[in-house]
Amino acid sequence: MNAIEYIESHRDANLAELVEFLKIPSISTKTEHKPDVERAARWVAEKLRGQFPSVEIVETAGHPLVYAESTQTPGKPTVLFYGHYDVQPSEPDHLWTTPAFEPAVRGGNLYGRGTADDKGQVHIHLAAFEALQKTQGKLPVNVKVIIEGEEEIGGASLYEFVRTQKEKLKSDVLVVSDTSMLAPGVPSVTYGLRGLNYYQIELTAAAQDLHSGVFGGAVPNPLTILSELFARMHDKNFRVTVPAFYKDVATLSRAERKALQALPWKLSQFKKTVGAPGLCGEKGYSVVEQIWCRPTLELNGMWGGYMGEGAKTVIPSKAWAKFSTRLVPNQKPEQIAKQVEKHIRKLLPKTVSCKFTVLSSGKPWVAPYTHPFFAAAHDALEKGFGRKAVFIREGGSIPFVTSMSDTFRIPCILMGFGLPDENAHAPDEHISLENYFGGIKAAAHFYQGLARA
Amino acid sequence: MNAIEYIESHRDANLAELVEFLKIPSISTKTEHKPDVERAARWVAEKLRGQFPSVEIVETAGHPLVYAESTQTPGKPTVLFYGHYDVQPSEPDHLWTTPAFEPAVRGGNLYGRGTADDKGQVHIHLAAFEALQKTQGKLPVNVKVIIEGEEEIGGASLYEFVRTQKEKLKSDVLVVSDTSMLAPGVPSVTYGLRGLNYYQIELTAAAQDLHSGVFGGAVPNPLTILSELFARMHDKNFRVTVPAFYKDVATLSRAERKALQALPWKLSQFKKTVGAPGLCGEKGYSVVEQIWCRPTLELNGMWGGYMGEGAKTVIPSKAWAKFSTRLVPNQKPEQIAKQVEKHIRKLLPKTVSCKFTVLSSGKPWVAPYTHPFFAAAHDALEKGFGRKAVFIREGGSIPFVTSMSDTFRIPCILMGFGLPDENAHAPDEHISLENYFGGIKAAAHFYQGLARA
Numbered sequence: 001m002n003a004i005e006y007i008e009s010h011r012d013a014n015l016a017e018l019v020e021f022l023k024i025p026s027i028s029t030k031t032e033h034k035p036d037v038e039r040a041a042r043w044v045a046e047k048l049r050g051q052f053p054s055v056e057i058v059e060t061a062g063h064p065l066v067y068a069e070s071t072q073t074p075g076k077p078t079v080l081f082y083g084h085y086d087v088q089p090s091e092p093d094h095l096w097t098t099p100a101f102e103p104a105v106r107g108g109n110l111y112g113r114g115t116a117d118d119k120g121q122v123h124i125h126l127a128a129f130e131a132l133q134k135t136q137g138k139l140p141v142n143v144k145v146i147i148e149g150e151e152e153i154g155g156a157s158l159y160e161f162v163r164t165q166k167e168k169l170k171s172d173v174l175v176v177s178d179t180s181m182l183a184p185g186v187p188s189v190t191y192g193l194r195g196l197n198y199y200q201i202e203l204t205a206a207a208q209d210l211h212s213g214v215f216g217g218a219v220p221n222p223l224t225i226l227s228e229l230f231a232r233m234h235d236k237n238f239r240v241t242v243p244a245f246y247k248d249v250a251t252l253s254r255a256e257r258k259a260l261q262a263l264p265w266k267l268s269q270f271k272k273t274v275g276a277p278g279l280c281g282e283k284g285y286s287v288v289e290q291i292w293c294r295p296t297l298e299l300n301g302m303w304g305g306y307m308g309e310g311a312k313t314v315i316p317s318k319a320w321a322k323f324s325t326r327l328v329p330n331q332k333p334e335q336i337a338k339q340v341e342k343h344i345r346k347l348l349p350k351t352v353s354c355k356f357t358v359l360s361s362g363k364p365w366v367a368p369y370t371h372p373f374f375a376a377a378h379d380a381l382e383k384g385f386g387r388k389a390v391f392i393r394e395g396g397s398i399p400f401v402t403s404m405s406d407t408f409r410i411p412c413i414l415m416g417f418g419l420p421d422e423n424a425h426a427p428d429e430h431i432s433l434e435n436y437f438g439g440i441k442a443a444a445h446f447y448q449g450l451a452r453a
Numbered sequence: 454m455n456a457i458e459y460i461e462s463h464r465d466a467n468l469a470e471l472v473e474f475l476k477i478p479s480i481s482t483k484t485e486h487k488p489d490v491e492r493a494a495r496w497v498a499e500k501l502r503g504q505f506p507s508v509e510i511v512e513t514a515g516h517p518l519v520y521a522e523s524t525q526t527p528g529k530p531t532v533l534f535y536g537h538y539d540v541q542p543s544e545p546d547h548l549w550t551t552p553a554f555e556p557a558v559r560g561g562n563l564y565g566r567g568t569a570d571d572k573g574q575v576h577i578h579l580a581a582f583e584a585l586q587k588t589q590g591k592l593p594v595n596v597k598v599i600i601e602g603e604e605e606i607g608g609a610s611l612y613e614f615v616r617t618q619k620e621k622l623k624s625d626v627l628v629v630s631d632t633s634m635l636a637p638g639v640p641s642v643t644y645g646l647r648g649l650n651y652y653q654i655e656l657t658a659a660a661q662d663l664h665s666g667v668f669g670g671a672v673p674n675p676l677t678i679l680s681e682l683f684a685r686m687h688d689k690n691f692r693v694t695v696p697a698f699y700k701d702v703a704t705l706s707r708a709e710r711k712a713l714q715a716l717p718w719k720l721s722q723f724k725k726t727v728g729a730p731g732l733c734g735e736k737g738y739s740v741v742e743q744i745w746c747r748p749t750l751e752l753n754g755m756w757g758g759y760m761g762e763g764a765k766t767v768i769p770s771k772a773w774a775k776f777s778t779r780l781v782p783n784q785k786p787e788q789i790a791k792q793v794e795k796h797i798r799k800l801l802p803k804t805v806s807c808k809f810t811v812l813s814s815g816k817p818w819v820a821p822y823t824h825p826f827f828a829a830a831h832d833a834l835e836k837g838f839g840r841k842a843v844f845i846r847e848g849g850s851i852p853f854v855t856s857m858s859d860t861f862r863i864p865c866i867l868m869g870f871g872l873p874d875e876n877a878h879a880p881d882e883h884i885s886l887e888n889y890f891g892g893i894k895a896a897a898h899f900y901q902g903l904a905r906a
Contacts, residue, residue: 291667320760
C-alpha cells in the first residue's frame with residue numbers, strides 16, 4: 001500500500017481524529033480557556049509521537065508550543081512545517097447552526113470553530129505524515145514541526161522560541177497551511193500576505209455616566225466623538241487618512257495586475273459570499289487588489305453606553321473601539337502604529353482623554369514564486385486534487401511567515417486548503433471535506449516531491 | 454404634636470422604611486425583574502393603606518400602577534400626586550462603591566439605585582401623608598395618588614389609565630417630585646421640562662461576520678458606517694442636522710434669559726460634577742439654556758463587533774445604536790421622529806440596510822408659574838428648608854406631566870428634592886439626607902398650604 005492508498009483507506013479514521021481535535025475549545029485570547037489551550041497542545045504532541053522520534057511541548061511565557069523533529073534522511077531537504085492549534089472565540093454563539101465546539105458534517109462540509117483556521121489544515125499534514133511513515137517506514141524528507149498556541153493573539157512566544165533556537169530550526173523551506181484556495185476546485189499556492197497591527201482605544205469624557213436629560217446639550221459624548229473620529233479615518237475614495245500611510249506601499253507591477261486579473265476569481269461569487277447590499281473599497285483598484293494588495297483600516301469592535309434591552313437615557317463616560325490596519329509590502333508596522341496614534345490624538349477634541357494600545361503587530365510578506373520548491377508545491381496540489389493549481393496572494397496575516405522569511409531567508413510555501421466563504425473567525429466556520437481529503441493527498445505528494453526537488 | 458414635630462421625631466423610622474423600599478430592584482426595562490417590579494407596587498400600596506381609605510393595585514398591559522384616594526375634605530382643593538416606583542438598570546455594577554440595591558449612608562447622603570430617581574422622592578410624600586394623617590386624623594386636602602412602574606420605559610399603561618379614568622382622576626393641581634433642586638440649599642419649583650424621543654437603529658451590511666484579512670478592503674463595515682452617520686448628525690456649531698429640527702422651537706424671551714442668568718447656578722460646580730476635560734454644546738446659548746431650553750440629539754449606547762478581551766479580526770455583519778432627542782416647546786415628538794428617520798435613511802449609504810425603531814416618545818412642557826398654587830409650593834419650600842426658593846426649568850423628561858397638563862388643563866407643580874450631581878441613571882446614585890428630611894417637611898407644609906390657597 002502506498003501513502004495515497006493509505007490515505008484513501010483512512011478517510012473515516014482521519015475525520016474522527018480531526019473531530020476529537022476540534023472539540024477542544026483552545027481559545028487563546030480568553031484567560032479562562034488556558035486549560036483547554038494546554039490540552040490541545042498535549043493532543044498535538046501525542047499525535048506527532050507516532051511519526052517523529054523527537055517531540056516536545058515547549059513551555060513559554062504564554063501558551064505552550066509543540067515542536068517535533070524527524071531527521072532520518074540525510075542529504076534530503078529539511079522542511080519546517082508550521083501551524084497553530086489555537087482558535088478564535090466562538091461568539092456570537094447563537095448564530096451557529098450547531099455549537100462551535102461540537103463539530104458536525106452538513107452538505108459535504110465539516111462545521112466547527114477551527115475547521116478551516118487552522119486545526120483542520122494542521123491535521124491535513126498530521127494525517128499525511130502518518131500515511132508516509134506507516135507506508136514507507138519514515139518520512140521522505142527531514143521534517144521539523146512547530147504547532148503554536150498564540151497565532152490568534154499575535155503571540156510573542158513563538159518569536160522568542162525562533163530567536164533562541166535558530167540553529168535547531170535551520171531548514172530549507174517553510175510550509176504553512178493556514179490560507180485559502182482561490183475557489184472550490186482551484187488549489188492554490190499563496191505568495192503574498194498582508195501584515196496586521198491591532199489597536200484598542202478608550203475615550204473618557206465625563207468622570208461618570210450622566211443623565212442625558214439633566215446634562216444633555218452641554219457635555220461631551222464619547223460615543224459621538226468616537227463616531228466623528230472614525231468618520232474621519234477614510235476619505236471619500238475610501239483611502240485611509242493617516243498621513244504617510246501609503247508612503248511605503250509597493251506599487252503593483254503591470255505584470256502582476258494582469259496575472260491577478262487572469263485568475264479564475266469570480267466577483268459574483270465574492271458578492272454572494274459577503275451578502276451585503278453592496279461593496280465598498282479603495283477607488284482605483286479591483287476587488288482582488290483591494291483585499292490582497294492594498295492596506296486597510298478596519299473597525300473590529302466598538303462599544304459604550306447602554307447596550308441592554310429597552311432604553312436608558314445615559315451619556316456614557318467612556319467609549320471603546322478595537323480596530324486594525326492590514327499592511328502590505330513595504331509598510332513598516334511600528335512606524336504605521338506611531339502614525340495612527342499621532343493622527344488619532346490630533347483628530348480628537350480636547351473634551352476627551354484617550355488611552356491608545358497596540359495589541360499586536362505583524363509585518364506583510366511577499367515572495368517571488370520562482371524557486372523549485374514552489375514548483376513542487378504546485379505539482380503536488382495538481383496531483384492531490386486532479387485540478388489545475390494557481391499562484392495567489394491573500395489578505396490575511398501570518399506574522400510567523402514574515403519572521404521566518406526574515407530570519408532564515410528561505411522560501412515559504414503557503415498551501416491553503418480553506419475557502420474564502422468558510423467563515424473563519426465567524427459563526428458556522430467550516431471546511432470542505434473534498435479539500436480536507438484532497439489536502440492530505442496533496443501534502444503527501446508534496447513531501448515526496450521535495451525529496452526529488 | 455403637629456405634623457412637623459412628628460416628622461422630626463420619625464427621622465430614623467422614615468429612613469429605615471425608605472431603605473426597605475430601595476432594596477427592591479424594580480428595574481422596569483428588564484423582563485427578568487418583572488417580579489421585583491410587582492413587589493415594589495405591593496410595597497407602595499401597603500404603605501398607602503395607612504393614610505388612604507381607598508388603595509388599589511391597577512393591573513395593566515405592562516407593569517401595575519398603584520392608585521389611592523382620600524377625599525375627606527369637601528370644599529378643599531384636590532391634589533393629584535404622581536411618582537414612580539420603577540428604576541433604571543444598575544449597570545455598570547462594578548462602578549458602584551456599594552451595591553445598587555443595598556442602600557448605604559455615606560457623608561450625609563443615602564446611596565442606592567432609586568434614591569434620587571424616584572423612590573426617595575416618592576417616599577418624601579408618603580412620609581408627609583403619614584405625618585399629616587397621624588397628627589390631624591386626616592389629610593388637609595383631598596389627595597389622589599398615582600405611583601406608576603413604567604416611567605423609565607416611557608410606559609403606555611399610565612396613559613391608558615388616565616384615558617379611561619378621566620372622571621376619577623379629576624383634580625385641581627398635579628404635584629410631582631421627580632426633579633432636582635438647582636443646587637444644595639436652593640429649594641426649587643420646576644416650570645419647564647424637555648420631551649424625549651428614544652430611538653434604536655440596527656445596521657446590517659454583510660450577511661455574517663467576515664474575516665478582516667480575507668475580506669477587509671472591499672466590504673462595507675457597519676461600524677464605520679454608523680460612525681459616519683453619527684458624525685453627520687451635528688454640525689460644527691453642535692446643532693442637530695436633521696432638517697427642520699429647530700423649526701418649531703419656541704424662542705426664549707429676553708426676560709426669561711435674564712431670569713435664568715440671575716439664578717444662583719454655578720458653572721464651576723457644573724464642570725466639577727461633569728468631570729470631563731471640557732464642555733461641548735450648541736453655540737450661542739449659555740450652559741443653562743443648553744441643558745434646559747434647547748433640543749439635543751444624544752447617543753446613549755452603541756455597539757457591534759468584538760467587545761471581549763484581546764483581539765478578534767472580524768468585520769461585523771451588524772452594528773447598533775441607541776440614541777435620543779430631547780425636545781423643547783413647541784417641538785412635536787411624532788414629527789421629529791419622522792424627520793430623524795428620514796434624515797438617517799438619506800445619510801446612510803446603499804451598502805447597508807437599516808432597521809429604525811422609536812422606543813418611546815414624550816412631549817416637552819412649560820408652564821407660566823403665576824397660579825396661586827405655585828406660590829404655595831414656593832412658600833412651603835422656604836418653610837421646609839428655611840432657605841430662599843427659586844423657579845427653574847429642567848432638561849429631563851416627565852411625559853406624564855405633559856399628558857396631564859394637556860388632558861386636565863390644570864397647573865403642574867414640580868417640587869424636586871434631588872441634586873444635579875446625584876448620578877440618577879448612573880452608578881453611585883444618591884440623595885442628600887438634608888434634602889430628604891427637608892423635603893418631607895416642605896411636602897407637609899405644601900399640603901397644609903394648599904388647604905388655605
